[in-house]
Amino acid sequence: xxxxxxxxxxxxxxxxxxxxxxxxxxxxxxxxxxxxxxxxxxxxxxxxxxxxxxxxxxxxxxxxxxxxxxxxxxxxxxxxxxxxxxxxxxxxxxxxxxxxxxxxxxxxxxxxxxxxxxxxxxxxxxxxxxxxxxxxxxxxxxxxxxxxxxxxxxxxxxxxxxxxxxxxxxxxxxxxxxxxxxxxxxxxxxxxxxxxxxxxxxxxxxxxxxxxxxxxxxxxxxxxxxxxxxxxxxxxxxxxxxxxxxxxxxxxxxxxxxxx
Amino acid sequence: xxxxxxxxxxxxxxxxxxxxxxxxxxxxxxxxxxxxxxxxxxxxxxxxxxxxxxxxxxxxxxxxxxxxxxxxxxxxxxxxxxxxxxxxxxxxxxxxxxxxxxxxxxxxxxxxxxxxxxxxxxxxxxxxxxxxxxxxxxxxxxxxxxxxxxxxxxxxxxxxxxxxxxxxxxxxxxxxxxxxxxxxxxxxxxxxxxxxxxxxxxxxxxxxxxxxxxxxxxxxxxxxxxxxxxxxxx
Numbered sequence: 001x002x003x004x005x006x007x008x009x010x011x012x013x014x015x016x017x018x019x020x021x022x023x024x025x026x027x028x029x030x031x032x033x034x035x036x037x038x039x040x041x042x043x044x045x046x047x048x049x050x051x052x053x054x055x056x057x058x059x060x061x062x063x064x065x066x067x068x069x070x071x072x073x074x075x076x077x078x079x080x081x082x083x084x085x086x087x088x089x090x091x092x093x094x095x096x097x098x099x100x101x102x103x104x105x106x107x108x109x110x111x112x113x114x115x116x117x118x119x120x121x122x123x124x125x126x127x128x129x130x131x132x133x134x135x136x137x138x139x140x141x142x143x144x145x146x147x148x149x150x151x152x153x154x155x156x157x158x159x160x161x162x163x164x165x166x167x168x169x170x171x172x173x174x175x176x177x178x179x180x181x182x183x184x185x186x187x188x189x190x191x192x193x194x195x196x197x198x199x200x201x202x203x204x205x206x207x208x209x210x211x212x213x214x215x216x217x218x219x220x221x222x223x224x225x226x227x228x229x230x231x232x233x234x235x236x237x238x239x240x241x242x243x244x245x246x247x248x249x250x251x252x253x254x255x256x257x258x259x260x
Numbered sequence: 261x262x263x264x265x266x267x268x269x270x271x272x273x274x275x276x277x278x279x280x281x282x283x284x285x286x287x288x289x290x291x292x293x294x295x296x297x298x299x300x301x302x303x304x305x306x307x308x309x310x311x312x313x314x315x316x317x318x319x320x321x322x323x324x325x326x327x328x329x330x331x332x333x334x335x336x337x338x339x340x341x342x343x344x345x346x347x348x349x350x351x352x353x354x355x356x357x358x359x360x361x362x363x364x365x366x367x368x369x370x371x372x373x374x375x376x377x378x379x380x381x382x383x384x385x386x387x388x389x390x391x392x393x394x395x396x397x398x399x400x401x402x403x404x405x406x407x408x409x410x411x412x413x414x415x416x417x418x419x420x421x422x423x424x425x426x427x428x429x430x431x432x433x434x435x436x437x438x439x440x441x442x443x444x445x446x447x448x449x450x451x452x453x454x455x456x457x458x459x460x461x462x463x464x465x466x467x468x469x470x471x472x473x474x475x476x477x478x479x480x481x482x483x484x485x486x487x488x489x490x491x492x493x494x
Contacts, residue, residue, distance in 0.1 A: 007442055021419070022416060032319065036315065036336055036337050037311060042308055175414075212414060
């Protein structure tokens with residue numbers, strides 16, 4: 001009885017291969033290794049090694065630590081000295097035009113729109129317009145000193161409402177929302193309801209200002225158009241997708257659709 | 261030493277260990293027992309060699325056999341504790357097979373525990389299509405390339421979720437054969453030896469597992485049914 005060739009070698013589909021590869025990437029974490037050794041009553045070699053190194057070279061380690069701390073203390077002092085010189089030379093306030101402020105306003109709009117996405121509320125176009133208008137209203141802003149700059153930031157925050165400066169947890173929520181939205185569209189498509197899937201993909205495009213799964217959404221859209229009978233549109237989008245992402249994970253699937 | 265307070269160390273060792281073994285009140289007992297069993301330097305060296313050489317294998321088998329990312333570190337410890345307890349029974353050179361056997365049992369126990377409690381693990385995937393909110397945060401760090409870009413990480417994470425869904429749809433016995441053959445690169449003879457089943461059973465389970473794998477890939481919409489290649493049997 002001969003052993004069959006492993007799927008990861010025999011399959012020619014890159015998605016299948018990527019799925020199988022994900023099962024081979026698991027490694028025990030450093031924490032797991034350390035905790036396991038400790039629970040078995042053995043010392044962690046790496047940890048012990050570090051301690052031994054410190055014990056043997058404590059003189060050099062101490063000297064290095066002193067040097068680093070001195071450098072760390074001296075750098076801000078030098079920076080302040082330089083800053084004081086430049087401040088006296090350029091004490092006049094800097095005028096910032098409305099056009100220069102527009103990217104800042106747009107960034108704030110994106111930040112403000114991100115938490116709303118987690119509540120499935122798509123950002124309204126008039127909000128972005130409102131931000132631009134507010135940027136126009138504050139035609140110039142004095143940024144002469146650090147205090148002024150902080151004040152300006154506070155002012156803009158007050159105008160635009162609560163701004164989520166820490167975007168990491170928000171991004172996580174949005175990612176989950178995106179995955180759920182695409183899964184729902186895929187389910188509709190698999191059930192044969194291509195029009196509903198397209199509607200859901202449209203809502204996905206509107207609802208996420210910075211979609212991270214846009215490629216997957218585009219592939220779904222291609223197949224949704226195809227199933228909805230709009231083959232020409234699907235083919236056109238598929239060709240554009242392949243041209244734009246010739247080496248993408250999902251490209252092989254789209255290419256197979258174009259060249260069955 | 262502990263006889264007056266506790267009836268039997270062995271009984272305590274058999275109890276399910278808490279999530280943080282090292283910090284737990286029961287942890288020192290386990291360490292005491294282990295240290296007592298590892299009195300000789302040769303045993304220490306052997307255990308360290310097992311950990312150094314096979315810990316990744318244990319982690320991979322556990323994870324692919326159904327242990328969630330959130331529980332993986334604890335189950336790795338549990339597996340190694342069991343192996344160390346039975347170190348004298350392990351024939352030199354057969355450590356890997358023994359570790360895999362134990363890891364598969366630990367994973368089966370973990371799966372049963374989750375099913376019995378009817379709880380959704382922190383990173384479990386909803387089979388109806390939705391993904392739990394813990395899926396993103398519950399990723400096991402070492403499953404992903406350290407130097408990957410955010411997009412690549414996202415791809416890898418998504419592929420891992422797909423794999424979890426596919427493997428979760430398989431029956432335990434079928435899953436074990438699939439995992440050992442596809443991820444651990446074991447021959448059917450080796451699998452038959454580890455699982456204690458005839459080689460013909462291994463072959464039929466592997467055929468079934470591959471068929472299920474392809475079916476689930478198509479069901480998840482990852483590959484078109486029309487272009488999905490047929491499963492080639494053994």
